[in-house]
Each structure stands twice: as C-alpha cells, then as structure tokens.
Amino acid sequence: MHLVSHPDEVKVVSKRFGKGATDLDRYLALDGYKAVQKALGMQPDGIINEVKNSGLRGRGGAGFNTGLKWSFVPKHRNTFSAMATKASRALVKIV
Numbered sequence: 798m799h800l801v802s803h804p805d806e807v808k809v810v811s812k813r814f815g816k817g818a819t820d821l822d823r824y825l826a827l828d829g830y831k832a833v834q835k836a837l838g839m840q841p842d843g844i845i846n847e848v849k850n851s852g853l854r855g856r857g858g859a860g861f862n863t864g865l866k867w868s869f870v871p872k873h874r875n876t877f878s879a880m881a882t883k884a885s886r887a888l889v890k891i892v
Contacts, residue, residue, distance in 0.1 A: 841872070 802808075817823040824830070836844050849864025 813827050816827055818827055845864050845867045848867060853863040854860040
C-alpha cells in the first residue's frame, strides 16, 4: 500500500529526515521543539485557539476540528486532564 500525501499537507517530522535529527542537539538546531516552547508560554485557552485557527482536523471520516474537540474538555479543574483519541494520535491538554 502506498500512501499519497495531500497537496496541502505540512510535513513536520519527516522534513528533518536525513539531516541528523536523531541527535538531540542537531534536532534543536533544526528548530525542533519550537512549538513546544511556544505552547509552554501560553495559557490553555490560547493553545486551544491556536489549534482551532490552524485548521488541524482529525483523520476520521468527519474531519472534525481538533481545537474544537479540545475545547470540550472541562476547563475548571485543579487536576491534570488528558483526552486521547485513537492510539495513533494522543491529544493532551493541561487544564
């Protein structure tokens, strides 16, 4: 089976293939973890809005907006909360 990429697909992980990114220092030099650094400086609602505005959608038949899905997680709790959908793409939100 050969998978064909969508023309609008943005390659995040594979764009570093063949560039030595298996070494952590090299990965960081190739701007690895930039999105994590940005997210750590944001509030949870800001992260959800960023994901909503990105247009990221699920791979299921409905193509449901990921940020909208994240917004359904209860917001006013004092404990860690995680939501996972399908084992192939774990979605985690700290509230």
